[in-house]
Structures are given as structure tokens and as C-alpha cells.
Amino acid sequence: MVLAAWTRVADWGRGASPVLVLLLLLVSSGSSEDYVLDSRGGLGREFDGIGGLSGGGATSRLLVNYPEPYRTQILDYLFKPNFGASLHILKVEIGGDAQTTDGTEPSHMHYEDDENFFRGYEWWLMKEAKKRNPNITLIGLPWAFPGWIGRGENWPYDFPDITAYYVVSWIIGAKQYHDLDIDYVGIWNERPFNSKYIKLLRYTLDKAGLRRVKIVASDNLWQPVSFYMLRDSELHRVIDVIGAHYPGTHTVVDALKTGKKLWSSEDYSTFNDEVGGGCWARILNQNYVNGNMTSTISWNLVASYYEELPFGRDGLMTAKEPWSGHYVVESPIWITAHTTQFTQPGWHYLQTVGHLEKGGSYVALTDGQGNLTIIIETMSHNHSICIRPPLPGFTVSPQNATFYVKGSFSELSSLQVWYSKLDFERSNLTLFRQRAPLKLSKGAFSLELDVDEVYTVTTITTGQKGFYPEPPKSQPFPSHYQDDFDVRNPPFSEAPNFADQAGVYEYFTNSSDPGEHVFTLRQVLTQRPITWVIDAGQTISVIGNYSWTDMTVKCDVYIETPENGGVFVAGRVDRGGSPTPSAKGLFFWVFADGSYSVTADLERHIVLKKGLSGVRAREWHTLTLHIHGLVASGMLNGYPLWKDVFTFGSHNGWAAIGTRSFEPAQFDNFSVDAS
Numbered sequence: 143m144v145l146a147a148w149t150r151v152a153d154w155g156r157g158a159s160p161v162l163v164l165l166l167l168l169v170s171s172g173s174s175e176d177y178v179l180d181s182r183g184g185l186g187r188e189f190d191g192i193g194g195l196s197g198g199g200a201t202s203r204l205l206v207n208y209p210e211p212y213r214t215q216i217l218d219y220l221f222k223p224n225f226g227a228s229l230h231i232l233k234v235e236i237g238g239d240a241q242t243t244d245g246t247e248p249s250h251m252h253y254e255d256d257e258n259f260f261r262g263y264e265w266w267l268m269k270e271a272k273k274r275n276p277n278i279t280l281i282g283l284p285w286a287f288p289g290w291i292g293r294g295e296n297w298p299y300d301f302p303d304i305t306a307y308y309v310v311s312w313i314i315g316a317k318q319y320h321d322l323d324i325d326y327v328g329i330w331n332e333r334p335f336n337s338k339y340i341k342l343l344r345y346t347l348d349k350a351g352l353r354r355v356k357i358v359a360s361d362n363l364w365q366p367v368s369f370y371m372l373r374d375s376e377l378h379r380v381i382d383v384i385g386a387h388y389p390g391t392h393t394v395v396d397a398l399k400t401g402k403k404l405w406s407s408e409d410y411s412t413f414n415d416e417v418g419g420g421c422w423a424r425i426l427n428q429n430y431v432n433g434n435m436t437s438t439i440s441w442n443l444v445a446s447y448y449e450e451l452p453f454g455r456d457g458l459m460t461a462k463e464p465w466s467g468h469y470v471v472e473s474p475i476w477i478t479a480h481t482t483q484f485t486q487p488g489w490h491y492l493q494t495v496g497h498l499e500k501g502g503s504y505v506a507l508t509d510g511q512g513n514l515t516i517i518i519e520t521m522s523h524n525h526s527i528c529i530r531p532p533l534p535g536f537t538v539s540p541q542n543a544t545f546y547v548k549g550s551f552s553e554l555s556s557l558q559v560w561y562s563k564l565d566f567e568r569s570n571l572t573l574f575r576q577r578a579p580l581k582l583s584k585g586a587f588s589l590e591l592d593v594d595e596v597y598t599v600t601t602i603t604t605g606q607k608g609f610y611p612e613p614p615k616s617q618p619f620p621s622h623y624q625d626d627f628d629v630r631n632p633p634f635s636e637a638p639n640f641a642d643q644a645g646v647y648e649y650f651t652n653s654s655d656p657g658e659h660v661f662t663l664r665q666v667l668t669q670r671p672i673t674w675v676i677d678a679g680q681t682i683s684v685i686g687n688y689s690w691t692d693m694t695v696k697c698d699v700y701i702e703t704p705e706n707g708g709v710f711v712a713g714r715v716d717r718g719g720s721p722t723p724s725a726k727g728l729f730f731w732v733f734a735d736g737s738y739s740v741t742a743d744l745e746r747h748i749v750l751k752k753g754l755s756g757v758r759a760r761e762w763h764t765l766t767l768h769i770h771g772l773v774a775s776g777m778l779n780g781y782p783l784w785k786d787v788f789t790f791g792s793h794n795g796w797a798a799i800g801t802r803s804f805e806p807a808q809f810d811n812f813s814v815d816a817s
């Protein structure tokens with residue numbers, strides 16, 4: 143034990159004299175391990191902040207429709223300095239019209255001649271974040287691209303100049319329309335990169351006067367990007383940050399050799415219970431300790447999507463009930479606060495960071511002006527497993543630790559303490575509680591560390607556990623729901639609660655319509671996007687409660703494509719996200735050729751009934767789908783069209799609207815009755 147301590151102190155003893163080291167060993171008792179925090183040998187890497195990722199995809203979909211004051215409260219828990227997660231970084235998806243995990247996000251250029259910087263909710267979110275923290279770092283990254291970028295190919299690099307122009311136009315629009323300065327831009331999320339494209343992106347940014355915008359690459363693995371950077375000096379020059387995903391707290395030699403900043407540019411993605419909190423606590427420290435990473439970004443920022451979509455509740459907090467206002471500030475919010483409230487991007491890690499003798503880790507950061515923040519975590523293996531990668535075994539046991547602060551910190555006499563414990567055995571959760579300040583004696587303080595704890599020990603006095611009264615109770619999605627889309631100045635381009643899983647549905651105004659359908663909801667994509675996963679060939683937007691079994695879905699529909707257009711209403715739709723193409727349910731279709739069909743799946747392989755309907759394009763029709771127990775029936779314009787179809791394949795699911803292909807079509811007077 144003493145020998146181990148001697149070795150460790152000697153390792154770090156660069157600045158400490160042998161006499162001093164010996165003294166430390168005498169002071170320490172046998173039941174405590176010693177750790178020295180010293181800045182005299184020089185500092186470690188610059189810290190770039192902790193962040194959350196909105197998008198990739200549609201993960202903030204339900205947040206925007208929260209009623210006040212709850213929406214403001216949620217945003218405060220995420221972004222407000224010295225309140226909750228107090229995030230340093232907001233990373234957003236540059237919407238690309240395609241399915242990117244939990245839905246699609248609209249592009250600012252659906253078509254080549256189109257530019258609109260008011261679609262979706264990422265602009266709004268970035269502004270809300272900036273409002274609370276003007277220093278917040280903004281990052282944009284595409285997952286997918288609108289179809290025209292590929293000129294017929296499902297690939298964004300055949301015409302790299304077009305892709306670069308498209309991405310840079312998003313950054314220019316952010317400034318021009320929202321006064322948002324984007325700080326970093328990425329390449330293509332978790333997909334191949336192309337060196338020529340990255341260089342062209344740099345060139346295009348520079349030409350647009352955006353030298354300050356830095357490039358993160360490649361938002362995938364450490365390799366092969368690091369390998370190529372070491373062999374291509376221009377590529378090395380244009381990439382500012384190597385961003386890797388789910389690195390399991392480790393990096394690779396080539397990445398270190400580049401000398402670039404290393405980030406875990408997407409991480410976490412774990413169900414936000416206490417194990418999720420434990421995962422987050424462990425990686426926030428150990429991504430630096432083991433892997434020299436100076437930023438960690440959580441996918442996702444806030445779980446604001448239907449929970450039955452893929453990766454339900456994998457956000458720092460949960461806000462998926464705009465209809466009730468209910469939200470939950472989950473443990474990862476307070477774990478985040480342990481770092482974010484007591485550090486800022488631009489601070490530096492000390493070189494003296496590492497593992498604790500009996501498991502866990504500690505990091506220390508300084509602003510270079512005398513402030514010191516130490517974060518200690520003792521997460522046990524089973525209570526800190528992240529969704530990926532697999533976590534090799536290790537043990538953590540209770541231990542006493544004595545920290546010696548040296549060099550410029552040796553004069554400190556007391557430090558603030560913030561404490562959390564994820565107490566699985568006694569279900570006694572303590573999250574981000576302030577404790578009495580620690581008195582230092584001769585630059586030393588001791589902690590009795592138990593397992594699954596987080597301590598922040600700091601000179602910073604501004605920490606605060608933000609608080610709002612309990613939000614309203616959780617409520618199921620209303621069983622009677624309707625929307626006529628008659629919104630004159632919609633704050634967002636999409637209708638509340640609809641979650642597009644293929645295609646993009648937007649409010650539409652046809653001012654030359656003489657009748658009832660001036661304000662509608664319109665599917666606006668006219669071609670398949672450059673996809674991130676394999677999007678369905680049909681478009682679909684889901685809504686409601688996944689538990690619904692019996693329901694009546696009614697909607698006015700307007701096919702715009704005379705040749706082969708078609709639309710549907712559906713119930714019991716059993717999946718979204720990347721599995722959307724294999725969605726089952728009950729789908730009632732009408733087509734421009736005057737036919738109808740009833741299918742048990744979105745791809746129309748399982749046809750339960752078909753016939754003639756007399757429906758035509760460019761006329762409004764009303765579809766009613768009634769599903770009750772084992773049978774379903776359909777009405778057209780209020781008259782029965784088909785009945786006694788046995789339901790098949792899916793027992794429960796959402797209601798939905800959709801189109802036969804990537805074709806414009808409109809919907810109005812939607813209602814669902816699931817009583």
C-alpha cells in the first residue's frame with residue numbers, strides 16, 4: 143500500500159521535492175490513498191465542454207409543443223447556467239428530410255431552388271439555449287441530405303461542391319435569419335467521409351467568410367480518419383477536432399498522434415434511469431482520464447419523442463407529454479451539473495488526473511486564474527453500463543482518499559462540495575446536494591468514498607440546484623383528438639404531436655382555395671432523400687398512444703399527383719424509426735386511379751381488401767377508418783366503402799397518415815377517437 147502510494151506520488155512528483163513526498167506519506171494513514179493535484183508541471187488539455195444533441199433524429203419533436211410555463215422550465219433545466227445541466231454545448235442535426243432514428247427533420251432546402259430557415263425546431267432550440275447561455279457552443283451535423291444533392295444517387299460526395307454549398311448555406315442562414323453563430327460543423331454522421339469533401343467544405347466556409355467555423359470529423363470511429371490525417375497534411379490542417387462516437391472512454395494511438403482535439407462527439411444513448419446516470423458520470427470523467435477526450439456530447443439532449451420509438455428515454459431528461467405538461471428531471475441532469483456548473487470551456491485539465499486505487503476516477507480542472515474544480519466518481523460496473531460498447535469488468539469498493547492540492551492551489555483553505563449518490567441498495571438517491579465546505583489543512587483534504595458516488599470539490603461558489611414546483615401529473619395522450627391545422631402564423635412548421643417517420647409534413651396555406659381547405663397539413667417531399675437508414679418508400683407520420691387498440695381515424699385527404707398518387711389513414715401502426723419500412727397496422731389507402739385498398743403493412747405486401755372508390759386526384763375526400771377488436775371498416779365521404787375486414791398483424795399502435803410515395807399530398811380535419 144505504502145509502496146503503491148510512493149510509486150504514484152513519485153510518478154506525479156515532478157514538481158514536488160522528495161522531502162515533500164516523504165512528508166505526504168507520513169501524513170497519510172494506512173487506510174487512505176493519496177492523490178496529488180498539481181499544476182506546476184504544466185497543464186493537461188483544454189476542456190471544451192459537455193453537451194447535448196438534439197436531433198439524429200427528431201428527438202426534440204414533442205418538446206416544442208409543451209405549454210408554458212413547463213417548456214421554459216425544461217429549457218432552464220437544460221441550459222440555464224447555475225441551475226441544472228447548464229450545458230456548455232448544443233449540437234443539432236442539420237435536417238436532411240430523412241429518417242434519422244426517431245423521425246425525420248426537415249431540410250432548409252427540400253428542393254434545389256428552395257431555401258427556408260424557419261422549418262423544424264432546431265433554430266428555435268438554439269435560440270432558447272443562447273438566450274440562457276450566450277456562450278453556449280453550437281454545432282451542426284448532417285445525418286441525411288435532401289434527394290437533389292445526390293443527383294439520383296443515394297450518396298452526398300459525387301458532387302462535393304453541391305454538398306458543401308448546401309451545408310454552408312445552413313450556417314449562413316443561421317446567422318442571417320436567427321443571428322446564430324455556428325461554431326463547429328461536422329461531415330456525415332456515422333457514415334463514410336471523403337477527404338476531398340472535407341477540404342472543399344473548409345474552402346467553402348473560408349470563401350463565405352466563415353473562418354471561425356471549425357470542422358469536426360468524422361463523427362464515426364477514430365479510424366480511418368486519424369490514419370488519413372497522419373498521411374495527408376492538408377486533411378490534417380482542415381480538421382480541427384476528431385469526433386468519435388461511443389468510444390468506450392478510449393482512443394487510439396493514431397488519434398493521439400494527430401495532436402488534435404479529441405471529442406466523444408456522441409455518447410451516452412442510455413435509458414435515463416440511475417444506471418444511465420451512472421454511465422454518464424463514469425464517461426464524463428473517464429473519457430478524459432482514459433481517452434484524452436475534452437468534450438462529451440449526449441445523444442440525446444432531451445427524450446422528447448414517443449417512448450416506443452427506438453431508444454426511448456435515452457436523453458438527459460424526459461419530456462414526452464406536451465398534452466399534459468408532465469416532464470421528469472432525470473439523474474443525468476444532475477450528474478451533468480457536477481461538471482458543467484463548476485467548469486467552462488477554455489479551462490484546462492490538470493495533468494494529475496487518474497483512477498482511484500479502489501475503483502473510480504478523478505479529474506481536476508482549472509481556469510488558470512486560481513479556480514480549481516475536482517470531480518470524483520466511484521461508479522460500480524453494474525450501475526454504470528452504457529448502451530454501448532460492452533463494459534469490461536472492474537470492481538469498485540469503499541475507500542478513503544486524501545487529495546493534496548499543490549502549486550498555485552496550495553493556499554486554498556476551503557472548498558465547496560457537491561455530492562450525489564446513486565444508491566441502488568437502499569433506493570436512497572441523493573442528487574447534486576450541497577454539503578458543508580471542506581476545510582483544507584496544509585493543502586490536503588480527505589473523503590470517505592462509497593461506491594456509486596459523485597463529488598465535486600471546487601473553489602466555485604455559484605453552484606445551484608435549480609428547482610421548479612412539480613410539473614403536472616403524467617396523462618395518457620387524449621383519447622379524443624382532432625386538429626384542423628387552421629393555424630395562421632404557426633410558430634413551427636409541423637403540427638403538434640405528429641411524428642414524421644418518412645417524408646416531411648408541414649403546415650400549408652392555399653390562399654386560392656375557395657373552400658374549407660385553405661389551411662392544411664402537406665407532405666412536401668417530392669423525391670427520396672439521401673438516407674441515413676433505409677427510409678420507407680412511403681411517407682408516414684404517426685400520432686397518439688402506442689397502446690391504442692380500438693380507434694376511429696378520420697381525415698380529409700387530397701391527392702395531388704394524378705398519375706399514380708395515393709394516400710392513407712392508419713391505426714395500430716406498430717413501429718417507427720429505422721424499422722418504419724416494416725411497420726404493420728391497418729392501412730386504408732385511396733389512389734388517384736380510383737381504387738382503394740386495405741393493407742396490414744405500410745409496404746402494401748399484405749392486402750386485406752381492395753376495390754374501386756371513385757377517388758380522384760385534386761379533389762378532397764374524407765376517409766374514416768374504424769378498428770374495433772378483430773374487425774375493421776372504412777368509409778369514404780361518410781358512406782361505407784368496405785367492412786368486415788379481419789385485422790391482422792398488429793394488435794396495437796399509433797394512428798397515422800401517409801402517402802404512397804414521395805409525393806405532395808394534403809390532409810385536413812384529422813381526428814382520432816380511441817375510446
Ligand SMILES: *[C@@H]1O[C@H](CO)[C@@H](O)[C@H](O)[C@H]1NC(C)=O
Pocket residue numbers: 223274275276277
Ligand atoms: C461568457 O463568457 C465570458 C467570457 O469568458 C464570461 O465573462 C461570461 O461570464 C460568460 N457568460 C455566461 C453567462 O456564462
Ligand SMILES: *[C@@H]1O[C@H](CO)[C@@H](O)[C@H](O)[C@H]1NC(C)=O
Pocket residue numbers: 398399430431432433434
Ligand atoms: C493522454 O492521456 C494519458 C493519460 O492521462 C497521458 O499520459 C498522455 O500523455 C496523454 N496523451 C496525449 C497525447 O495527450
Ligand SMILES: *[C@@H]1O[C@H](CO)[C@@H](O)[C@H](O)[C@H]1NC(C)=O
Pocket residue numbers: 511512513601602603604
Ligand atoms: C474563480 O472564479 C470566479 C468567478 O467564478 C472569480 O471571480 C475568481 O476570481 C476566480 N478565482 C478564484 C481564486 O476564486
Ligand SMILES: *[C@@H]1O[C@H](CO)[C@@H](O)[C@H](O)[C@H]1NC(C)=O
Pocket residue numbers: 524
Ligand atoms: C452484476 O451483474 C451481473 C449480471 O446481472 C451479476 O451476475 C453480478 O452478480 C452483478 N455484480 C454485482 C457486484 O452486483
Ligand SMILES: *[C@@H]1O[C@H](CO)[C@@H](O)[C@H](O)[C@H]1NC(C)=O
Pocket residue numbers: 173174540541542590
Ligand atoms: C476510512 O476512514 C475512516 C475514518 O478513519 C475509517 O473508519 C474507515 O474504516 C476507512 N474506510 C476504509 C475503506 O478504509
Ligand SMILES: *[C@@H]1O[C@H](CO)[C@@H](O)[C@H](O)[C@H]1NC(C)=O
Pocket residue numbers: 568570572
Ligand atoms: C439517505 O440519504 C441521506 C442523504 O445522504 C442520508 O442522510 C440518509 O441517512 C440516507 N438514508 C438511508 C436509509 O440510507
Ligand SMILES: *[C@@H]1O[C@H](CO)[C@@H](O)[C@H](O)[C@H]1NC(C)=O
Pocket residue numbers: 449617618619686687688689690
Ligand atoms: C397510453 O395509454 C396507456 C394506458 O392508458 C398509458 O399508461 C400510457 O401512459 C399512454 N401513453 C401515452 C404516450 O400517452
Ligand SMILES: *[C@@H]1O[C@H](CO)[C@@H](O)[C@H](O)[C@H]1NC(C)=O
Pocket residue numbers: 652653654655656760808
Ligand atoms: C389550391 O387551391 C386551388 C383552388 O381550389 C386548386 O386549384 C389548387 O390545386 C390548390 N393547390 C394546391 C397545391 O393544393
Ligand SMILES: *[C@@H]1O[C@H](CO)[C@@H](O)[C@H](O)[C@H]1NC(C)=O
Pocket residue numbers: 626628658659660661810811
Ligand atoms: C374542416 O376544417 C375546416 C377548416 O379547415 C372547417 O371549416 C370545416 O368545418 C371542417 N369540416 C369538417 C367536416 O369538419
